Amino acid sequence: MKRLAVSMFVIGMLIFQTACGGSDVREEAAEAVVESIENTAETETDIGEEARAAENAETEEVDVAEQLPIETDTGAEADTEDMIMKITAGETTFTATLAENSSAEALKELLAEGPLTINMSDYASMEKVGPIGTSLPRNDEQIDTGAGDIILYQGNSLVIYYGTNSWNFTRIGKIQDVTKEELLEAFGDGDVTVTFSLESETPVQEENGTKEDADEEAKALVVYFSATGNTKAVAETLAGLQDADLYEIVPGQPYTDEDLNYRDHDTRATLEQNDPDARPAIQGSIPDFEQYEVVYVGYPIWWSDMPRILYTFFDTYDFSGKTIAPFCTSGGSGLSGTPGTIAELEAGAVVLDGLHISGSSAGSAENSVSEWLGSIGLAK
Numbered sequence: 001m002k003r004l005a006v007s008m009f010v011i012g013m014l015i016f017q018t019a020c021g022g023s024d025v026r027e028e029a030a031e032a033v034v035e036s037i038e039n040t041a042e043t044e045t046d047i048g049e050e051a052r053a054a055e056n057a058e059t060e061e062v063d064v065a066e067q068l069p070i071e072t073d074t075g076a077e078a079d080t081e082d083m084i085m086k087i088t089a090g091e092t093t094f095t096a097t098l099a100e101n102s103s104a105e106a107l108k109e110l111l112a113e114g115p116l117t118i119n120m121s122d123y124a125s126m127e128k129v130g131p132i133g134t135s136l137p138r139n140d141e142q143i144d145t146g147a148g149d150i151i152l153y154q155g156n157s158l159v160i161y162y163g164t165n166s167w168n169f170t171r172i173g174k175i176q177d178v179t180k181e182e183l184l185e186a187f188g189d190g191d192v193t194v195t196f197s198l199e200s201e202t203p204v205q206e207e208n209g210t211k212e213d214a215d216e217e218a219k220a221l222v223v224y225f226s227a228t229g230n231t232k233a234v235a236e237t238l239a240g241l242q243d244a245d246l247y248e249i250v251p252g253q254p255y256t257d258e259d260l261n262y263r264d265h266d267t268r269a270t271l272e273q274n275d276p277d278a279r280p281a282i283q284g285s286i287p288d289f290e291q292y293e294v295v296y297v298g299y300p301i302w303w304s305d306m307p308r309i310l311y312t313f314f315d316t317y318d319f320s321g322k323t324i325a326p327f328c329t330s331g332g333s334g335l336s337g338t339p340g341t342i343a344e345l346e347a348g349a350v351v352l353d354g355l356h357i358s359g360s361s362a363g364s365a366e367n368s369v370s371e372w373l374g375s376i377g378l379a380k
Contacts, residue, residue, distance in 0.1 A: 092186040098173040114348035115197035119340025126163025148175035220244035224298035230362040252281030273303040301330035320348030327355040
């Protein structure tokens with residue numbers, strides 16, 4: 001429209017000048033018309049290009065804005081996950097929220113090195129308490145406890161309350177939405193082995209698959225010490241059921257029948273069991289022990305404890321990050337608290353509930369072993 005208007009104006013001027021002037025004037029007027037039209041066209045072209053450039057710039061800004069990632073505040077979520085602790089007793093696992101103090105931070109640092117398994121005892125029908133094997137900073141304050149409260153006592157013991165109390169304690173955390181009855185059902189009314197951990201709920205990707213795949217393919221080992229053959233029989237049954245490798249702990253100096261005469265206070269076995277520092281030598285070693293994630297450990301019960309050669313065994317190998325499933329044989333003394341002892345010796349391992357087989361039933365223990373494997377979640 002602008003070009004038409006200008007052209008009409010110039011033509012009008014040309015007619016006027018043509019009518020009033022000579023040929024020179026007409027030629028100059030014609031040239032003026034052509035120049036004016038060309039200038040007008042160039043001006044409109046420039047304006048059009050600027051408009052299109054501005055439009056394209058706006059479009060590009062919109063496209064870039066659409067492609068930019070939407071930022072979300074994940075800091076709070078990550079902080080919440082960092083404050084979660086798992087507490088496992090047998091087949092039951094509770095989730096606890098850690099307190100915000102230096103004591104809880106120190107416990108997190110300890111658990112970052114691996115799960116902490118401790119033997120906890122009942123006290124005053126209101127709590128389970130057990131030593132952690134080290135000291136943590138204290139932040140004592142007056143606390144009224146309730147079901148699920150987790151307390152640091154004297155800097156070196158963890159307490160899980162299922163009853164009420166009021167005292168100067170350090171709060172470590174709390175099991176959320178749990179009742180006294182639920183805690184008693186999981187922990188029982190006596191000693192219990194409890195594992196504290198900071199396990200992530202996010203599946204961990206392995207080089208050739210998921211963590212679940214790796215667990216299914218994890219190799220298992222059955223280790224046993226047997227002086228009379230009873231524990232050996234159970235170990236062989238267990239290895240067959242689990243398709244596990246089998247390894248016998250062989251003493252550097254074999255035990256004779258005379259050594260095992262528990263009626264004689266001067267026999268070798270009696271003297272060893274009465275000496276907490278006794279560590280009988282073991283022949284050989286387990287090849288590539290690191291490859292095993294689950295280790296079944298079998299032994300007889302001597303004088304209400306594991307034979308001292310088992311202490312040598314646990315002193316020799318690093319069980320950090322492994323799962324230990326203890327089993328034993330005896331005439332009738334049961335496990336004698338040995339799973340708790342193992343948990344103290346191997347604080348970096350997960351120690352499962354143990355199995356006791358009577359010596360007279362060792363040769364026909366397949367059903368008992370199968371039931372036990374099912375109860376601890378390792379049946380195939």
